[in-house]
Amino acid sequence: MKLTEAKQQFISSWGAFGTHWGINRTMAQIHALLLITPDPLTQDDIMEQLNISRGNTNMNIRDLINWGLVERVLMTGERKEYFSAEKDIWKVVKQIVKERKKRELEPMLKLLDQLEEVEGDKRDKNIKSFVDTVSSIKKLGRQADKTLDVMIKAEENWFVGNLVKLFK
Amino acid sequence: MKLTEAKQQFISSWGAFGTHWGINRTMAQIHALLLITPDPLTQDDIMEQLNISRGNTNMNIRDLINWGLVERVLMTGERKEYFSAEKDIWKVVKQIVKERKKRELEPMLKLLDQLEEVEGDKRDKNIKSFVDTVSSIKKLGRQADKTLDVMIKAEENWFVGNLVKLFK
DNA sequence: ATATATTTTCAAAAATTTTTGAAAGTTCGA
DNA sequence: TCGAACTTTCAAAAATTTTTGAAAATATAT
CATH class of the missing domain: 1.10.10.10 (Winged helix-like DNA-binding domain superfamily/Winged helix DNA-binding domain)
Structure with a gap:
């Protein structure tokens, strides 16, 4: 070609x-x-x-x-x-992650905090289902948020090296 | 609310x-x-x-x-x-990752393989820049691909536990 | 077999997003 | 200060995506 x-x-x-x-x-x-x-x-x-x-x-x-x-x-x-x-692809990826985290993940987590405080009896099936879903999304979201923070600070070598070793 | x-x-x-x-x-x-x-x-x-x-x-x-x-x-x-x-959010995330990997990441890696084989003298600045970019995207992409494979198989506990410890 | 309930399809309409290009704005040298 | 070079804006047009709804297809009960 x-x-x-x-x-x-x-x-x-x-x-x-x-x-x-x-x-x-x-x-x-x-x-x-x-x-x-x-x-x-x-x-x-x-x-x-x-x-x-x-x-x-x-x-x-x-x-x-x-x-x-x-x-x-x-x-x-x-x-x-x-x-x-920027030609360094690892930097590019980190920059995109950083921005999307700020623009999307963080506002979503803020919203979930509010939604979790819905009024009503938690024994009500509908309320329970709602709160459970919101809580579990929030939990995973917070985890992802922290993980991405570390990633953003990391060197490419760290990513390619350590993380991959862990995965074996 | x-x-x-x-x-x-x-x-x-x-x-x-x-x-x-x-x-x-x-x-x-x-x-x-x-x-x-x-x-x-x-x-x-x-x-x-x-x-x-x-x-x-x-x-x-x-x-x-x-x-x-x-x-x-x-x-x-x-x-x-x-x-x-599916109500288990970790399963939902894994399913989405699995599908997007298959639909987007894998075809992209295939394309990059082809593009890397561009004809011409690698000392030509334009060719070098092109090949370098393509190669580095491919390298990171392959890494991500492997990492996601492991993630797809993992339990939520693994993610929340081990990975986070590593990040500290 | 027929009637009825339910699901699927898809061409046309509506909504949304993207693109254009000309006018307005800015910068800078002479 | 003027004018040419260059950049930015934004309303209207074009392109694209999404939605509608009615007709066709399918499934089920009697």
Whole structure:
């Protein structure tokens, strides 16, 4: 397979992949493009390579920056802004985990705390079933939260080494 | 908070939560409803409680069954089909992990294998950057794949106990 | 076998999300 | 201060996803 074709494949699969994770196709594609491009790219480069409009490009780059996955790069003597993606995949994964934890897991745990305090007789079958479900989700959620905290701080070696040993 | 309100909140948040994970709102809501309802429900019960059409209900129940999260229950002497969700959250999580691994992670790893074999001189900066990215994603992906395999087989106690100790 | 209850399908409609592109805003050198 | 280069915004259009509901298919009781 030729490089051009391989790149194309990677970008398009990464985009499709993203949609299974609540990330829009274009955002994932821009990320993919920046991941496999050694040098920083401008908005125009990205627009051209992915065939998307200026506005779309701009918005999705902004999102990627908010996610901490892409950064603006200033080239000396150049007026245009350049963009480049973090290439260390372990760092990328940790960053995504960190953000999703903050955006999704933590608010969910907060809500579950409230729901657990539902009024009424705990012997009522309906109340019991509700509280049991909420409690067990909360318990697992808290556990996951702690586990992810450690993961976020860990080095890749730690993950690949220790954890895997444990699993044997 | 009253039970009715708490249930409503849970269902609607679970639905919103689902959309961040590429799952449609209704499917997540039906799942939530079945999780907190002690007895199995019929299609009509679900339609009524969530205010959705018959077709929509039917399709999403089918999806939930395909995901292995809901099962048909036959009530003796009843003609209608009833549905009930697995209530053990650890089992639910494992089932979801298992399915997503099969549907997403494994095909992605297969693709990366192919992409890694791109033609050309590895000293070319563009080829090198591409191959490096693909390889490192593959490496981490394979690791995750193995780790998830162990997790799928594990008991909840193992997760809550051993893993957490390791993390301290 | 027929009538009735129940489930499934799927084309069209509705809702939602994404994309576009032109206008407004900003930055910066001369 | 002006004007060109560049970036950002956002209402409208396009694309995509989800939902509806009525018709078709299937199952069951009599």
